[in-house]
Amino acid sequence: MIHSKHYPFKKSSVSKKLAEDQESTKTILVIHGLFGNSDNWHSIAQALSSEFNIYTIDLPNHGQSSPLEQASYDTIATLINEWMQQIKLEKCFLLGHSMGGKVAMQLATQYPEKVQGLIVVDIAPVDYPSGHHDIFDGLKAINPQVIHSRKQADTILRDYEPLVPIRQFLLKSLIKGDNGFQWLIHIDNLFNNYVSIRSAPPLPASYQGNTLFIKGENSTYIQEKHRDTILHWFPTAQVKIIPDAGHWLHAEKPLPFTSLVKRFCHPH
Numbered sequence: 423m424i425h426s427k428h429y430p431f432k433k434s435s436v437s438k439k440l441a442e443d444q445e446s447t448k449t450i451l452v453i454h455g456l457f458g459n460s461d462n463w464h465s466i467a468q469a470l471s472s473e474f475n476i477y478t479i480d481l482p483n484h485g486q487s488s489p490l491e492q493a494s495y496d497t498i499a500t501l502i503n504e505w506m507q508q509i510k511l512e513k514c515f516l517l518g519h520s521m522g523g524k525v526a527m528q529l530a531t532q533y534p535e536k537v538q539g540l541i542v543v544d545i546a547p548v549d550y551p552s553g554h555h556d557i558f559d560g561l562k563a564i565n566p567q568v569i570h571s572r573k574q575a576d577t578i579l580r581d582y583e584p585l586v587p588i589r590q591f592l593l594k595s596l597i598k599g600d601n602g603f604q605w606l607i608h609i610d611n612l613f614n615n616y617v618s619i620r621s622a623p624p625l626p627a628s629y630q631g632n633t634l635f636i637k638g639e640n641s642t643y644i645q646e647k648h649r650d651t652i653l654h655w656f657p658t659a660q661v662k663i664i665p666d667a668g669h670w671l672h673a674e675k676p677l678p679f680t681s682l683v684k685r686f687c688h689p690h
Contacts, residue, residue, distance in 0.1 A: 423487055423488040424479050424480070424481075424482070424487050424501055424502060424504075424505040425460070425479065425480040425485055425486035425487045426460070426477050426478065426479045426480070426505065426509075427460050427467075427477070427478050427479075428475070428476070428477055429467045429468060429470070429471035429475070429476035429477075429478070430471065430475055430476075431447045431471065431473075431474065431475045432471055432472050447474070447475055448473075448474050448475070448514075448515065448538065448687055448688075449474060449475040449476070449477065449511060449513075449514040449515065450470060450474045450475070450476050450477070450514060450515045450516075450517050450683070450687065451477045451478075451479065451502075451506075451511075451514045451515070451516055451517065452466070452467060452476060452477065452478040452479070452517045452518075452522075453479060453481065453502075453516065453517065453518035453519070453522030453523075453525050453526050454478070454479075454480075454481065454484070454519060454522050455519045455520030455521045455522045455523075456520060456521040456554070456612070456619060457484075457557070457591070457592055457595060457607055457612075458484065458519075458522075458591070458594075458595075459480045459484050459485030459486075459594075459595065459606060459607075460478035460479055460480050460485055461478075461485070461594070462591075462594070462673075463478045463672070464478070465676065466672055466676060466679070466680060469676065469680045470680060470683060470684070473684060473687075473688065474515075474687065477511070477514075479502070479505070481498060481521075481522065481525065482498060482501065483607060483608040483611045483612050483615075484595075484606065484607055484608075485595075485606050485607075486606070489608040489611055490608075490611060491611055491614070492615070493611060493612075493615045493618070493619075494615070494618050494624070495524055495525060495528040495618070495623040495624060496528060496532065496623075496624055496626075498525050498528070499525060499528040499529040499532045499533070500532070502525070502529055503529065503532070503533050503536065506536060512536070513535075513536055513537070513538050514536070514537070514538055515537070515538050515539045515540070515541065515686075515687050516529060516530055516537055516539075516540050516541065517541040517543065517683065518541070518542060518543065518545075519543040519544065519545070519672065520543070520544060520545050520643070520669065521545070521619055522543075523542040523543050523544070523545035524545055524547065524619075524622075524623045525623075526540060526541075526542060527540070527542060527547050527623055527625060527629070527655070527656075528623040528624070528625060530629045530631065530633075531625040531626055531627050531628070531629045531655065532626055534627075534629055534630070534631060537629070537631055538631070538687075539631055539632040539633070539634075539686065539687060540629060540631060540632070540633045540634070540656070541633075541634045541635075541636065541683060541686060542633070542634070542635045542636070542656075543635075543636050543671065543672065544636065544637055544638050544641050544643045544644060544669050544671060545643050545644070546635075546643065546644050546645075546648040546651065546652055547622050547623055547625060547651060547652065547655050547656075548622050548648055548651055549620065549621050549622050550620045550621075550643075551620070552616075552620060553620075554616065554620075556582045556583060557582065557583055557588075557592065558609065558612075558613050558616070559582050560578065560579045560581070560582030560583055560592075561579070561592065561605075561607075561609050562609060562613075563578050563579075563581075563582065564578050564579065564596070566596065566602065566603035566604050566605055567602060567603075569603055572593055572596060572598075572603075575593055575596055575603070576589055576593060579592065579593065587670075591670075595607045625655050628654065628655050628656065628657060629655065629656055630657065630658065631658070632658055632686070633656040633658050633659040633660070634659070634660050634661075634662060634682070634686045635652065635656075635659055635660070635661045635662070636661075636662050636663075636664065636671065636679065636682055637661060637662070637663045637664070637671075638663075638664055638667035638668045638669055638670075638671035638674070639663050639664060639665045639666060639667055640666065640667060640668045641667070641668050641669040641671070643669055644661070662682055664678050664679060664682075
């Protein structure tokens with residue numbers, strides 16, 4: 423099961439021409455990254471919903487979506503396509519960040535007829551070195567049945583991840599319910615699929631549609647050495663760089679980020 427949230431088109435927030443012409447409405451599907459969920463994109467979705475229908479989804483093993491033991495990129499793309507069929511979403515722009523960018527690339531190459539355009543945020547279709555094992559160890563060290571506060575969880579996680587913003591991001595997936603704390607991520611499933619997650623997605627063919635890669639200037643996830651691989655799979659790809667931004671460029675620089683997205687989806 424794929425869980426989604428819908429941010430409908432706001433007629434009052436756009437030009438009279440658009441407001442009078444529902445056919446002008448375009449849809450963007452937003453796909454979050456590893457350890458995240460759709461809530462991470464709430465403010466961006468709200469900003470974009472003035473001009474577009476926006477869906478944000480929880481990937482399998484994240485948020486409110488179902489656990490998935492074999493979470494390969496092609497399997498996830500198939501599940502998202504089935505969800506699109508269920509809600510009768512025939513075509514949309516894809517916007518994916520990090521792991522979600524790999525999912526978006528997979529979806530665009532498997533089902534190009536469903537994709538109006540592709541936006542990949544700070545990731546390339548390549549293998550990446552292992553870089554999350556300390557985080558996995560820290561998440562596994564937190565027993566939600568035992569802890570009494572998020573602060574206690576943060577104290578445990580601090581021994582594995584020194585950066586406060588990353589710990590805050592990770593602990594957004596630790597929620598308190600009627601029966602104590604629980605994770606919104608399926609840590610074991612993600613760990614068991616980690617080799618697949620950090621590997622290049624198994625793209626079946628090149629995607630010929632319009633494609634935009636957005637890179638944070640201070641991030642190393644997209645590098646010059648990835649250029650040929652990007653253009654092999656996405657021959658029309660452009661790369662835009664947001665200055666003074668890292669891997670979470672949409673959170674660090676929301677206005678430049680949303681501006682790039684709008685210009686790509688509404689070309690003049």
